[in-house]
Amino acid sequence: MATQNDSKVVVIGAGIAGVSAALKLVYNGIPDVTLLEAQDYIGGRVKAAMIDGSPADLGAQFIHGRTGNPVYEIAAKLKRIPFATSVNPVEESLTNPGDIFYTSSGHKIERDEVKELMELLSEVLENEVTDGYGKSVQEALESVYSKFLSENEGKINPAMEEVYEAAYRWFSKYVQVDNATDDLSQLSLDSEYVVLPGDRYTIVDNGMSGLVATLAEQLPPGVVQLNTPVSRIDWTCEETDNPRQSSGSKPIRVTCENGNTIEADHVIVTISIGCLKATHKTLFQPLLPAPVQEAVEHTGFGLIGKIFLQFEEPFWEDHRESTQDNFFESYEFLWLDSHLPTIQSDRSKRKTKSGHPWWYGIHSMETMYMHPRVLEIFLNREQVELSDDLPDEEVMAVCTDVMRAFIKDIPIPDPVAIHRTNWFDNPYTRGTYSYASTQFRNQDKKHFGRPVPSSKDPQVLFAGEAYSKEFQSTFHGALISGDNTADFLLSQYGLKPHRKLIDLVSP
Ligand SMILES: Cc1cc2nc3c(=O)[nH]c(=O)nc-3n(C[C@H](O)[C@H](O)[C@H](O)COP(=O)(O)OP(=O)(O)OC[C@H]3O[C@@H](n4cnc5c(N)ncnc54)[C@H](O)[C@@H]3O)c2cc1C
Structure with a gap:
């Protein structure tokens, strides 16, 4: 040498x-x-688009965990951590405390109504329960879900049954996006991933x-x-x-x-x-x-995709109690089989392998730090592949119509702009x-x-x-x-x- x-x-x-x-x-x-x-x-x-003069991360966006995380330490030394407190500590469920759940029938669901199921499903990923489950995350989630149903047999009212089904699908979609795979039967439980303590979604100035x-x-x-x-x-x-x-x-x-x-x-x-x-x-x-x-x-x-929908002004309320709150609001969508919305703006009529429209199962829209008039949407691989080459106007209209199908208690204006990621077509990613x-x-x-x-x-x-x-x-x-x-x-x-x-x- x-x-x-x-x-x-x-x-x-x-x-x-x-x-x-x-x-x-x-x-x-x-x-x-x-x-x-x-x-x-x-x-x-790691790349940003400038929206309203501030960088919006098209790739990595959050620091996952604080204690023992060198990225957090570097960002803290640089004084780039805007929020000192962590309202979403790892001990809590994977979902965000700011979540507001809506069903496709236009009803708001209290987070507590689906919390127990979400927590049980989260435990699968936290590796707290692995014994006795199959090798894939899909098998493990299915197993936990059927156990939940059988333990609650006779106690769940018929209306809630469908909500649980939808909450289960919501959770699967969340895991698909989090792990960038839309086939959870390919996602192994045998992962050595370590969840670092501290805020799971720390943002950086x-x-x-x-x-x-x-x-x-x-x-x-x-x-x-x-x-x-x-x-x-x-x-x-x-x-x-x-x-x-x-x-x-x-x-x-x-x-x-x-x-x-x-x-x-x-x-x-x-x-x-x-x-x-x-x-x-x-x-x-x-x-x-x-x-x-x-x-x-x-x-x-x-593969996942991000969509940033930009509005003239925010139609959602900022529920942050203080500037020290690392808090973002999100609207979570529970798709009920009995209420599949019709979306007029869907001109392409593209269908997923399971025969649903490409926008079926858009599961979340989140507010963004430093972008007070933007909502962020995450798509899984199949949704990205089906919508990738559609015109911006069509995707923008479809996303807005999906939102309107779920959120009936707030008038939703038309967005003024859309920004989309394209990580698959880039030969260097x-x-x-x-x-x-x-x-x-x-x-x-x-x-x-x-x-x-x-x-x-x-x-x-x-x-x-x-x-x-x-x-x-x-x-x-x-x-x-x-x-x-x-x-x-x-x-x-x-x-x-x-x-x-x-x-x-x-x-
Ligand atoms: C949409 C999205 C969201 C994400 N969200 C988060 C998040 O919130 N938190 C988090 O921790 N992580 C997140 N990640 C993951 C994180 O961005 C990546 O894990 C990390 O940035 C990967 O860094 P890397 O250096 O390993 O690879 P890369 O960043 O891919 O760097 C590899 C480099 O190699 C270059 N290259 C490729 N081929 C060649 C060649 N032939 N010759 C020369 N150069 C070449 C590429 O251009 C690239 O610059 C996200 C990623 C994406 C895409």
Whole structure:
């Protein structure tokens, strides 16, 4: 191996994993680091649209958990946490205290009426009950739901039966969006995800994109090369103890689409699992070892969509009691089989696999911090795929009509604008985030994200949200993964990291 001073590291992808890896290396003794980014901005799946002069996060939006979360610590040091208190501590149900439930028959439902069922279903995800349930989240949820029904047999009035059915479907939709998969039979219960204590939905002044920007500013000039997609990584298959040291040659050649090549000792690949699945057979020369390829193929990578509906002025009330409340309101929609609304503005008439219109099951509309006249809607994969290419006007009208079908006690004006995400069509994301798939096998765990050809000769290393066992799918998982991968590389050179990411920023 080269020495630390003449070692060359190329990091591919300037999302938060790539930025944190590059920072850690540069500030801890590896001077020659290049960060290659395909797109024209830093942040990857953290990106904002400006709405009313404030950034609205199209990708990562919330810090999930506070205690032990380095992203929270960095944001707090930067004084970007607007709300000191946490009204949605992890001990509480997954749903938000600001939820107002409506049925498709236009009735308001008190949260308490569905709370017990929601809490039972939430426990499945909190891993408090796993024994005796099937491997997939779907099996576990079905099992809990039928137990709930049988334990309450004879006690549920007929009107509530249908509400429970709808609440169950609501919860499934919530889990689909949270995990970016619309097939819960593919979502494994066997996840090592750790829920950090503290507010589950902490928001950040200036958005998550502001945080990435502040971190990236600490990189020395010249490290980042934007608009530079990497098309090929030639690595040396043979594991070696170090014949290259004497020859001075570097084992890896990174080729960019613009024809430039860079010789390197190590490459840290941080592209999304969606991109890796799509490109690994052409990206790596030779191919990655078969078990590593299989582990990638077996990892789940999903898709969700966000819609921001902008109104002339808010028609909802701000129930925040003080500016210290981290509180957002949300309207939750329970779709009753007996009352499926007719939506005139649905001109496309596109149907889901189960034969419902694409907008069936839009389950929530939420108010947004810093955007007092915007409501945010989350779509699952199928809804995104079916509505993706519809004109903005049609999607805007359909969403408004859905809202009007549920919320009858407040007059709902027409929105004035719509903003939509498009993570699937972007060749440099190809979806939103990874999830624990039922296809991921025990043997995959050993190979997923391991250095190639080996830990002793780590030419190609991997980092990104998907490789964080405890925090898979999250922004903090990606940051920690980049940081850990850099630490591993530093340790190969006998270097102990003395500067942490948090040391690099100041308010
Ligand atoms: C809609 C949405 C909502 C989310 N909400 C939250 C949330 O509220 N909280 C949370 O914690 N997380 C959330 N996440 C997840 C979070 O955004 C990601 O986990 C995290 O940002 C991933 O960072 P990364 O560095 O691993 O990958 P990325 O951000 O994808 O970075 C990889 C980079 O590689 C680049 N790249 C790809 N191919 C190439 C190539 N061939 N050559 C060079 N560069 C390439 C890409 O352009 C990209 O910049 C959300 C994500 C999405 C999309």
